[in-house]
Amino acid sequence: MNHPSYIELKNGISPIMTTDVPVIEYDIFYEKVRELLIDKSNHCLSYYCYAFAGRLKFICCIADDNTGIIRLLSHEMRPDNTTLKALTPFCPSIHIFEREIHENHGVEFPGHPWLKPVRYPHDRADRMSVMDNYPFYEIESEELHEVGVGPIHAGVIEPGHFRFICNGEKVLHLEIQLGYQHRGIERLFVDKGDALQRCLLAENIAGDTAVGHGLAHAQLIESLAGIEVCEALQIERCIALEMERIAVHIGDTAALSGDVAYQLGQVTCEALRTMVINTTQFWCGNRFGKGLVRPGGSNYPLTEETAGEILKVLEEVERRYENVTGRIYTLPSVLGRFEDIGRVTRPQAESIGVVGMAARSCGIVRDIRRTHPFQYYRNFEINPVTLEAGDVLARGMLRALEVKASAGIIRALIDSWRKTEKSVGRPVYNYKLRPGSFAISLTEGWRGEICHTVVTDSEGNVLHYKVKDPSQHNWMALALAVRNQEISDFPVCNKSFNLSYCGHDL
Amino acid sequence: MLKEIRILTDHGKQYIPDLRKQPVSERFRGRPVISEVITREEIEKVAAICPVNAIDRRNGSIDLGRCTFCNECALMLPGTIGFTNDYRIAASRRGDLVVMTGQTEVLRLDETAVRKEIRRLFRRSLKLRQVSAGGDNSCEMELAASCNVNFDLGRFGIEFVASPRHADGIVITGPVTENMSEALEICYKAVPSPKVIILVGTDSISGGLFEGSPALQRGFIDRHPVDLYVPGNPAHPLTFINGVMDLLGL
Structure with a gap:
C-alpha cells in the first residue's frame, strides 16, 4: 500500500494533530519537495525544524x-546524524530556510552553495560565529573596490550592513548582512505564556505591519483554540489590513520621490500618509493599528462613525494621490531614475521565491488574499494587480495601482459590513490551545505573504512558534536587483522594495 | 509647472501651526489617570493582566517607561483607569514617568534636571543621529514623520543628520539588541562632547515587551546618562517634539 507522503490543509481553518503528519525518510522528502517545487504554482511557505524528544523534527509547508x-x-x-543533502541547488528558493536551519541547529547541507549566517540568533548552534566575522564574499582584483554601508544608515531607518563590490560605479555584487535587529521573538512566543503578551509580540514583529502580523497571529490562535469570529469582525480586519497597505504604499511613494529629489511628490505623499494613519488612530488610538486586532473579538469594533470617517478620508486621499502619482510617473526626470533600474526578471523571482508586491511587479500572480483566502476575502474575489517590468518603476507604479484597488476593496467591504449583523465581542484571552497540534496561518500584508505556524505540546502549551515575514524571501531580490546597476541607484532600489529588518531578524 | 502648482494648491497648507496645542484623536492613548479610590483588589486585577509589569502592585501607579499603552487595564476598569489623549508625557528623569493614583495634573519636564549646557549650546540648533537597536520600525517611522511636512521639526533647528560626527546627540529606539550593542557604542563615541542621549519608545526605555529576552544587551543604557525619555509604542511625533522642545526650553 502506498502511504501518503504529506498531509493537506488549508489556510487558517483546520489545525491538525502533529501525529497525523506523516514522517517520511529524508530521501523521499527530498524527492517530494523537488517534485512539488518544479511546478511553478507551488511555493515554499516555510521550512524549519525544532527539537522534540531528542530528535530534530522538520516541517516543510508548500x-x-x-x-x-x-x-x-x-x-x-536522530541526534547522531548531522547532515542532509541540500535542496537549494535544485530549489533555490529553499536557500534561506536551509541556511536558517544550519544556523539554528548546526545541521550541515552538503551541496548548498553557501550556508552563510542569516541573523545571528542568541541561541545559534555556533557561538563562535559573530557579527564581526561575517564571511563576506570577496573577488580578488586590483580593478575592484568595496563599499561598506551600515549597520547604521544615513536616514532614520533600521540597521543592516550592505557591502558592495564595485567596478568603478557599477555594482558587481551586493552582500546584505542582517541580524542587528534580532530580539528573540520566536523564543518569547514560547516563554511568554500570556495571551495578551503574544498579541503584542505579534504586533511588534514589524511595527509597519502591525495589522498584518497581528492578524496572522490572531487567526492562528483562533484556529487552534476553536474560536469562531463573526462576519462583521472578519470584514473589519480586512479593512484594517487594506488601510495599512494604503498608508505604507503612499509613504513609500513619498520616499521614492524624495530619493530622486522630486520634492513635490515627497511632501504631498507624506501629508496623504498622515491622513490615512490618523484615520487608523481615529479608529483605534494608534497610528499603526497596534491594539486593533485581537483573537476572538475586538476592543475597537468598527462603528458607523468610524466607517464614515474612513470613507470620507479615503475619497480625498484617493483623488489627491491619483493626481500626484499621475504627475510623478509621467515626469521625464523621475522616469529617468526609475525606468529599467533595479530590474528583477520573472525567472529570477520565481527561482528565489519572491513574494508579495515585489513578485506582482514582475508578472507573478502571488497574493494570499486570492490564492489562500482568509477572513472575509473568502467571500470576496480579489484580482491582484500585476505589472511585468520588474524594475523600480514597476514597483512604484504597482503601489499606485494597489492603493486605488485597496480603496475600492474598502468601499465594498464597508458596504458588506453595513449589511451584516454586528455581534463583535471583546477579545478572548483565556483560550485553551488544542494539545499536540500544528496550525498555520497566512495573511497578505502590504509587503507580501506572512506565515505564522505553531506546534503545541501534549498540555496545549506552545512548543514551537515560527514567524516568516515576506522580507525573508525578498532580501535576495534586492541583492539581485542592484547587480550591474550604478551604485548611486541603490537607494531607489532599496526604497522600491522597502523590506523589513526586524521582520527578518525577529 | 502649472500641474505642480495645481497639485500644491489642492493640498493646501499641511503644516501644524502650533505643535504644543495640536489636537489628536480622542482615542489616542497618552497620559493615564488612575482614580485615587482604586481598591487593592482592583490594583491586583489589573497588575495581573499587564503584559509588561507597568502597574505597581504596591500603590497602583503606572510606569510609562514600561507601559505599551495597550489599554487593557483601562478597558478592565473603565472609570477607574483611563488614558487621556494628552501626548505631552516625555520626562528628563526616569522616575518622573511614573504616574501615581489620583494624579491628574499634566506632566511637565523638570527644568532643574536638565543639564545647563544643553540649553546653552543646543537651544537654537540641535542635530541628532538616530540609532535603531532592535526597534520595530514604528518609532523610527514616527521620528521620520516628526520632520515631515506636517510636523516640520526643522522649524526649530532640530534635525536628524547622516553622521554621528555632525550630531550633538543620539536618539535610540528599540530594546538594544546584543547584535547592535557594539555599533551603538561606537556611534555614541563618535559624537563630539558634550552630547545628549534621548530614548524613544517603551522598548528603549525599559526593554518593554522584550525585557528579559536573552537576545538583548542593555549595558549601554545603564552606563550612560540619559537626558530625555519619550514613552510610547510607538512614541507619537508630538510626544517626541514636545519633549525635545521642553528639553531645550523652547
Whole structure:
C-alpha cells in the first residue's frame, strides 16, 4: 500500500494533530519537495525544524496557488546524524530556510552553495560565529573596490550592513548582512505564556505591519483554540489590513520621490500618509493599528462613525494621490531614475521565491488574499494587480495601482459590513490551545505573504512558534536587483522594495 | 509647472501651526489617570493582566517607561483607569514617568534636571543621529514623520543628520539588541562632547515587551546618562517634539 507522503490543509481553518503528519525518510522528502517545487504554482511557505524528544523534527509547508491547498511534509533526524543533502541547488528558493536551519541547529547541507549566517540568533548552534566575522564574499582584483554601508544608515531607518563590490560605479555584487535587529521573538512566543503578551509580540514583529502580523497571529490562535469570529469582525480586519497597505504604499511613494529629489511628490505623499494613519488612530488610538486586532473579538469594533470617517478620508486621499502619482510617473526626470533600474526578471523571482508586491511587479500572480483566502476575502474575489517590468518603476507604479484597488476593496467591504449583523465581542484571552497540534496561518500584508505556524505540546502549551515575514524571501531580490546597476541607484532600489529588518531578524 | 502648482494648491497648507496645542484623536492613548479610590483588589486585577509589569502592585501607579499603552487595564476598569489623549508625557528623569493614583495634573519636564549646557549650546540648533537597536520600525517611522511636512521639526533647528560626527546627540529606539550593542557604542563615541542621549519608545526605555529576552544587551543604557525619555509604542511625533522642545526650553 502506498502511504501518503504529506498531509493537506488549508489556510487558517483546520489545525491538525502533529501525529497525523506523516514522517517520511529524508530521501523521499527530498524527492517530494523537488517534485512539488518544479511546478511553478507551488511555493515554499516555510521550512524549519525544532527539537522534540531528542530528535530534530522538520516541517516543510508548500502552498499550491491554484487550489489553495497547503501540503505539509515532515522528516525527523536522530541526534547522531548531522547532515542532509541540500535542496537549494535544485530549489533555490529553499536557500534561506536551509541556511536558517544550519544556523539554528548546526545541521550541515552538503551541496548548498553557501550556508552563510542569516541573523545571528542568541541561541545559534555556533557561538563562535559573530557579527564581526561575517564571511563576506570577496573577488580578488586590483580593478575592484568595496563599499561598506551600515549597520547604521544615513536616514532614520533600521540597521543592516550592505557591502558592495564595485567596478568603478557599477555594482558587481551586493552582500546584505542582517541580524542587528534580532530580539528573540520566536523564543518569547514560547516563554511568554500570556495571551495578551503574544498579541503584542505579534504586533511588534514589524511595527509597519502591525495589522498584518497581528492578524496572522490572531487567526492562528483562533484556529487552534476553536474560536469562531463573526462576519462583521472578519470584514473589519480586512479593512484594517487594506488601510495599512494604503498608508505604507503612499509613504513609500513619498520616499521614492524624495530619493530622486522630486520634492513635490515627497511632501504631498507624506501629508496623504498622515491622513490615512490618523484615520487608523481615529479608529483605534494608534497610528499603526497596534491594539486593533485581537483573537476572538475586538476592543475597537468598527462603528458607523468610524466607517464614515474612513470613507470620507479615503475619497480625498484617493483623488489627491491619483493626481500626484499621475504627475510623478509621467515626469521625464523621475522616469529617468526609475525606468529599467533595479530590474528583477520573472525567472529570477520565481527561482528565489519572491513574494508579495515585489513578485506582482514582475508578472507573478502571488497574493494570499486570492490564492489562500482568509477572513472575509473568502467571500470576496480579489484580482491582484500585476505589472511585468520588474524594475523600480514597476514597483512604484504597482503601489499606485494597489492603493486605488485597496480603496475600492474598502468601499465594498464597508458596504458588506453595513449589511451584516454586528455581534463583535471583546477579545478572548483565556483560550485553551488544542494539545499536540500544528496550525498555520497566512495573511497578505502590504509587503507580501506572512506565515505564522505553531506546534503545541501534549498540555496545549506552545512548543514551537515560527514567524516568516515576506522580507525573508525578498532580501535576495534586492541583492539581485542592484547587480550591474550604478551604485548611486541603490537607494531607489532599496526604497522600491522597502523590506523589513526586524521582520527578518525577529 | 502649472500641474505642480495645481497639485500644491489642492493640498493646501499641511503644516501644524502650533505643535504644543495640536489636537489628536480622542482615542489616542497618552497620559493615564488612575482614580485615587482604586481598591487593592482592583490594583491586583489589573497588575495581573499587564503584559509588561507597568502597574505597581504596591500603590497602583503606572510606569510609562514600561507601559505599551495597550489599554487593557483601562478597558478592565473603565472609570477607574483611563488614558487621556494628552501626548505631552516625555520626562528628563526616569522616575518622573511614573504616574501615581489620583494624579491628574499634566506632566511637565523638570527644568532643574536638565543639564545647563544643553540649553546653552543646543537651544537654537540641535542635530541628532538616530540609532535603531532592535526597534520595530514604528518609532523610527514616527521620528521620520516628526520632520515631515506636517510636523516640520526643522522649524526649530532640530534635525536628524547622516553622521554621528555632525550630531550633538543620539536618539535610540528599540530594546538594544546584543547584535547592535557594539555599533551603538561606537556611534555614541563618535559624537563630539558634550552630547545628549534621548530614548524613544517603551522598548528603549525599559526593554518593554522584550525585557528579559536573552537576545538583548542593555549595558549601554545603564552606563550612560540619559537626558530625555519619550514613552510610547510607538512614541507619537508630538510626544517626541514636545519633549525635545521642553528639553531645550523652547
